[in-house]
Amino acid sequence: MAKSRIVAIVGEAAVRQAVAGETDRQGTALAVRYLLQVLADAAPGASVEVRVPPFGAVQAIEGPGHTRGTPPNVIETDAETWIALATGSLAWGDAVAAASVSASGSRADLSAHLPLAWDDPTVLG
Numbered sequence: 001m002a003k004s005r006i007v008a009i010v011g012e013a014a015v016r017q018a019v020a021g022e023t024d025r026q027g028t029a030l031a032v033r034y035l036l037q038v039l040a041d042a043a044p045g046a047s048v049e050v051r052v053p054p055f056g057a058v059q060a061i062e063g064p065g066h067t068r069g070t071p072p073n074v075i076e077t078d079a080e081t082w083i084a085l086a087t088g089s090l091a092w093g094d095a096v097a098a099a100s101v102s103a104s105g106s107r108a109d110l111s112a113h114l115p116l117a118w119d120d121p122t123v124l125g
Contacts (some may be wrong), residue, residue, distance in 0.1 A: 006034045012119050018083050029055045032079045038118045039110075044053040047107050051076040063107055075106030088115030 011034025017023040018031035025115040039050060039057075040058040047063030049071045074094045077085070083098040084090035092111040103109065 006037055015118055019087055028079050030084055032056055035116060035118055038116045042116060043113045047071040049072060052079055052082045055079055061107060064100060073107040075103045075108050075110060079102045085114050086116045
């Protein structure tokens with residue numbers, strides 16, 4: 001059974017609320033999961049696992065995948081940092097330099113994929 005997808009209008013609204021600081025834990029979780037979904041759609045593949053505990057994780061970016069155990073390329077960060085990276089208010093290099101992101105493996109670099117195109121300008125928020 002496939003994972004259920006977050007509808008764009010719902011996900012975008014959650015991201016807008018999170019960026020504005022007007023959300024609770026449930027809203028933050030929805031924003032994180034939606035942005036992870038957008039990343040996986042924009043950079044399909046299974047060579048890098050992006051984790052934002054406790055809210056979600058996705059595999060993304062073309063290249064050799066993995067099926068068991070710890071993946072060779074892992075990126076992990078907290079929800080606040082992930083939302084900032086995905087929406088463009090924090091640069092990848094700055095997050096890595098500040099140790100707000102843990103990135104291990106030769107492909108564990110999202111700089112070419114961030115910020116995400118997560119918002120549809122035709123949707124009013």
